[in-house]
Amino acid sequence: MTPRRTPEQLRSFRWFGPNDLRTFGQRSRLRQMGLGPEDWVGKPVVAILNTWSDINPCHLHFKVLAENVKKGVLQAGGMPLEIPVLSLAENFMKPTTMLYRNLLAMETEEVLRSHPIDAAVLLGACDKTTPALIMGALSAELPFLFVPGGPMLRGQWRDQTLGSGTDAWKYWAELRAGKITQEDWCEIEDGIARSHGHCMTMGTASTMTAITETLGLTLPGASSIPASDARHWRMAAESGRQAVENAWTDLNPSRFLGKSAFHNAIVADMAVGGSTNAIVHLVAMAGRANVKLPLEDFDTISRKTPRLADLRPAGRFLMEDFYFAGGLPSTLAQLLDLLDGDCITVNGKTLRENVADAKIWNGEVIRSRENPLSAEGGTAVLRGNLCPDGAVIKHSAMEQRFLKHRGPAVVFKNYPDLAKRLDDPSLPITADSVMVLQGAGPIGAPGMPEWGMLPLPKRLLETGVRDLLRISDARMSGTSYGACVLHVAPEAAIGGPLALVRDGDMIALDVAARTLTLEVADDELARRRAEWKPAPRHYERGYGALFLNEVTQANEGCDFRFLHSNGKPTPEPAIH
Structure with missing residues (x-):
């Protein structure tokens, strides 16, 4: 039986529990927000870190997503607090969202550490958002779980199914070669992104959420539910309930994520034909968990992991097809001999337990182990x-x-x-x-x-x-x-x-x-x-200068040197 904390052992009790002037001030401000003791006394505080913004189309549904997480937190007897954090809009931020991944990671860590939070639910989806949130949460060393935003619906142009990104590159080349017209190109533009959600190919967004599920940081099956599917809202509410439970049991991913879990993530990456970006992000995430992940690990695992998911850009199908074919659990169930199935996940069960009953419903989209697309991984x-x-x-x-x-x-x-x-x-x-x-x-x-x-x-x-x-x-x-x-x-x-x-x-x-x-x-x-002479530096001040001074090279994850885990916990903030 997992030991459960008492209300006095919750981290938030330091802010709200003692009878002194400081906590008087904090409780009075809760009342200013329209809350009363029935909202906070004896209840875990669950932060919902929301990366919604008006300029991030992948996250446009996150206002509703957050409300569903809140519903689950309330159902389980917790106190939800929604907190906005930086939204990394992949298509609009220049020169690249990768420049700001570490900024979101820093913000996530400090938001979680500085506030009266017992557990967190991280809302993310688009490319760099997922690793950034997880990097920061691991460094904050609090119980947390991740709610993926989900892939958008498949694109459509006339009789052609479109995959975001992949078919943009394809038809841009055809336009420049004179094989399609400008009118065709405009029609493709109109039909390639038909709903909210992230790219529905096995791009970086889908790769990183699949990796996150394999690491045990989402509920089972969460990573491939389409963004506009009602099951997505139900998963969000269940995640809220699970966050309250994890606050009571202090189920903290920074304690259970070891090298085996990251090796499992590499297996998943190779089996689904994942993005090359996963390598940079996984190295950075592992570094926050004090795990060394050299590039050789990726190549060794790739050579023995069959590619099972027939997904664009390396294959034919899209994430909606993948979900209805069985999704990530069905894929992982084919690979248990290559995985450490005893790794713990955020629902308190092992990875093996979570995928034990998963079945493949479409053998074209997800191949069986006996009929792989290739004998080794895609990278x-x-x-x-x-x-x-x-x-x-x-x-x-x-x-x-x-x-x-x-x-x-x-x-x-x-x-x-x-x-x-x-x-x-x-x-x-x-x-x-x-x-x-x-x-x-x-x-x-x-x-x-x-x-x-x-x-x-x-x-x-x-x-x-x-x-x-x-x-x-x-x-x-x-x-x-x-x-x-x-x-x-x-x-x-x-x-x-x-x-x-x-x-x-x-x-x-x-x-x-x-x-x-x-x-x-x-x-x-x-x-x-x-x-040889180096080119002039791009930045001499501000965050850009910090980035240039501290960023590591690609093989080290492009994290900041001063944010690497050194095995020593950061002290809790002083209350008085």
Whole structure:
């Protein structure tokens, strides 16, 4: 039997319980809010951290979502407090929401620590929001669980099913190649995002919520419920009830998330053909739990994990199909021999218990273990003299002719240079060339934007070319595809080997061997290094300067050095 705390042992009791001047002031302000002792005496306080905003279409339904969480908290005898935190609107924030992931993580940690909170429910969905909230909550070391915002409905254009992001890239290429008209393009724009919710492909949003469920931080099956499905509201209410229970039992994820749980998350990522961004975020999340997660772990697990979910951009189907085929529980149930099923989850049960009865209802969308889409996961980690600290490639979502490729480099020093010269008729580029983008990493861009799916020159598109080997220190959207080597570390902006590549240099990729090689003699590279000079810093003040001073490289998760867990708890705030 799990021991239960008494009301006097709740963290919020320090704010509301003692009979002194300080708590008098705090209780009087509760009364100012229209509350009375019946609202707080002997009740856990559950914070609902809401990332809603008018400019975040993925989270437009979060006002109603929060009300359903509150309903569950009240049903279970808790006191709900909704608290707004930074909303990371993926499509609108420039240069990239990745620049602000750590800001939301910092805000989450401090909001939870500084207020009279016994447990928290985190409302998130869009890409960086999920890891940011979890990073902060882990550092705050309070009981919490995550409520995913859910994927939007499938898109539609005439008789074509559209997947957000993935089909935007596809039809943009067709427009530039002259295969569709501007009128067609406008119709696609009108039909690709038909409801609230995050991208309905297995992009970064769906990948991160699947990972979060596998880590045990959501209720079972929560990650793939469509945003507009009534079951989503019921899941939110149940999450509120569970948060109250976890406040009483002090079920704190920062205590039960160990290396096995993060290895389980990597298995899930590979089995669903997840986003390359998951690697950066998982490393950062693990760091907040004081778990080391080297890139080698991802590659080792990828090599033995079959890909079972046939989802765009690496496959055919969308998240709505995935949910009705059985969702993540059915996928994980096929992989129990690769998972640590004894890991605890936020409902107090083990991962094995949560997926024990899950069944596949559509064997085309979710393959059985005996009939996988591929014998290994969808992402590979590369090493070589061009990426001594690693790089990643989603080889499940590219033309297979590039699995082993050698070609001459066409180098762009930054993204404006790429945009300026891409369609220049004199650009020396062919279908065998290797496009190289420098200055797009955490410091160079700054913030490591999703520039890694470099657009192809129009004249190549017009000849039928739809993929090219592309290398950068950037990320790419989880909805993207193509032969894109990403997250090259160290990045060009700090003098990594990528900064030394010149037009015409031969570059060799061998995915099976996991190698990426710049075929330039060491003495020539040394000469180039001696001549290399860093570009001017983007920021000299404010949050931007803090970011440049503290951000780590992609292989370390792009977290801030001073936020890494050092194994020592941060002291509770003084009340007096």
